[in-house]
Amino acid sequence: MVDLKELQDKAKEVISRDDVRRLIGWQRGTYGFESAPIVVTDASDADKLIFDPTCVQNPASFITLEEKRPVPRGQEPDTRKVAVMVKGCDSRAIVQQLVEKAYPRENVIVMGMPCRGVIDRRKAAALFGDVTPDEVKLDGDKVVVSLNSETKELARGDILADKCMRCRYPNPLVSDELMTEEVEKWGADEFADVDEFEKMSPADKWKFWEEQFSKCIRCYSCRNVCPMCYCVECVVAKLKPQWTRRSTDISENAAYHVQRAWHLSGRCIECMECQRVCPVDIPIMTLNRKMTRDVKEMFDYEPGVDVEAEPLLACYNPQDPEDYIM
Amino acid sequence: MSEEFEPNIVAFLCNWCSYAGADLAGTSRTQYLPNIKIIRVMCSGRVNPLFLLNALQQGADGVLISGCHPGDCHYLEGNFYARRRFMLMHKLLEHVGVDPGRVNMSWVSASEGVKFKDVIEEVVTSVKEAGPMDQFRRRQLNW
Ligand code: SF4
Ligand code: SF4
Numbered sequence A: 001m002v003d004l005k006e007l008q009d010k011a012k013e014v015i016s017r018d019d020v021r022r023l024i025g026w027q028r029g030t031y032g033f034e035s036a037p038i039v040v041t042d043a044s045d046a047d048k049l050i051f052d053p054t055c056v057q058n059p060a061s062f063i064t065l066e067e068k069r070p071v072p073r074g075q076e077p078d079t080r081k082v083a084v085m086v087k088g089c090d091s092r093a094i095v096q097q098l099v100e101k102a103y104p105r106e107n108v109i110v111m112g113m114p115c116r117g118v119i120d121r122r123k124a125a126a127l128f129g130d131v132t133p134d135e136v137k138l139d140g141d142k143v144v145v146s147l148n149s150e151t152k153e154l155a156r157g158d159i160l161a162d163k164c165m166r167c168r169y170p171n172p173l174v175s176d177e178l179m180t181e182e183v184e185k186w187g188a189d190e191f192a193d194v195d196e197f198e199k200m201s202p203a204d205k206w207k208f209w210e211e212q213f214s215k216c217i218r219c220y221s222c223r224n225v226c227p228m229c230y231c232v233e234c235v236v237a238k239l240k241p242q243w244t245r246r247s248t249d250i251s252e253n254a255a256y257h258v259q260r261a262w263h264l265s266g267r268c269i270e271c272m273e274c275q276r277v278c279p280v281d282i283p284i285m286t287l288n289r290k291m292t293r294d295v296k297e298m299f300d301y302e303p304g305v306d307v308e309a310e311p312l313l314a315c316y317n318p319q320d321p322e323d324y325i326m
Numbered sequence B: 001m002s003e004e005f006e007p008n009i010v011a012f013l014c015n016w017c018s019y020a021g022a023d024l025a026g027t028s029r030t031q032y033l034p035n036i037k038i039i040r041v042m043c044s045g046r047v048n049p050l051f052l053l054n055a056l057q058q059g060a061d062g063v064l065i066s067g068c069h070p071g072d073c074h075y076l077e078g079n080f081y082a083r084r085r086f087m088l089m090h091k092l093l094e095h096v097g098v099d100p101g102r103v104n105m106s107w108v109s110a111s112e113g114v115k116f117k118d119v120i121e122e123v124v125t126s127v128k129e130a131g132p133m134d135q136f137r138r139r140q141l142n143w
């Protein structure tokens, strides 16, 4: 369990440092089973910080979001650091951003939060409906939800996100300081869901995706929330050349989803943020996990685990598989 | 329909090997099937997988990417990068239900005019089997 007081004091200490500009973490959400991200710039705000199973957001997404405005003449650029609190999966995003040289390592202070799982809002809504719980905590193998002064105990799998049930990296892979003790690992990932999906015939697969893609309203939430989607100009926003048009018909939607899954192959660190935020419940991870599995199988590569690694598509091995090439 | 389906195939050929191979097929009067529309690129590593998606959106029934044999790339390693990329794209398209026969890749050197003809035959056959591509073809072309 995290001692909140300790965490907030630690955060205060960090944000009060002269070389730290802001701290990104979680605060109590206003509604439902999810926290809200918070950017702390003043020590007095640090008391709002929390850490519990509602802390679903990936704060690593915010590091690259900052707009780089031109520095006015006569002023020095602000080179102060950004502190960020990360769970295990979030830390992989930082590793991958470092692999891609998104920013230098010394620009960020990583506060590691060993984690035992977060809530899936869809599972929670199915169980409880549209409510806001008073408290959610993990107690051993149970998730304890307090709601209207009643408490309810649930098995972890009933309410925690799928990614948490198969999590292999609950402890941050990169951090300057761990806020609590490391937790024991429990997960394994056999990609059974991918295997299951692959049993379908091409026609059935398309039928499934046609239905899913047709729902997409191209709000680009999935892209905006993704820690790996930090291109200054995204291809879907480009007008010259315009690769995908903005109309939400099946052709453009399919192209959008295929291109996004392709841009994230060998980069997606499976934080599942994209799928979480989708307003129309498109199973985006079904694409991403297929790529993760294949990348691992074909190139023995796992993104976001090794800061020294080279980006998958920026290197090659002369012995790479080429079974379908004539 | 009594008429047989004639697929429309876009082929991205690298300037140094496959395009020269196609040229050799032409100059040595080796007939290859006319279903392919060739686009010459400087290297197979220059082919962005979005080209392929865009071709399928704009009415191609299949695509072919062809470059120098591994190790023979004019730019030394372009085709190695291309190979990784298109292995992944091939798998991804298969996953969304695009017939894998529509996405083809080959290594054809400048001296392999006959191989070029064989490759085209094979590609045309596999795309014919897959049938017309209407999964994500653009319905409104002029908007
Ligand atoms: S979040 Fe969902 S609806 Fe929005 S663009 Fe992504 S897939 Fe489409
Ligand atoms: S694609 Fe989705 S799961 Fe992968 S890194 Fe981006 S938000 Fe996370």
Ligand code: SF4
Pocket: A223, A228, A229, A230, A231, A233, A234, A235, A236, A259, A260, A263, A264
């Ligand atoms: S979808 Fe592709 S281009 Fe757009 S932000 Fe993500 S990685 Fe960049």
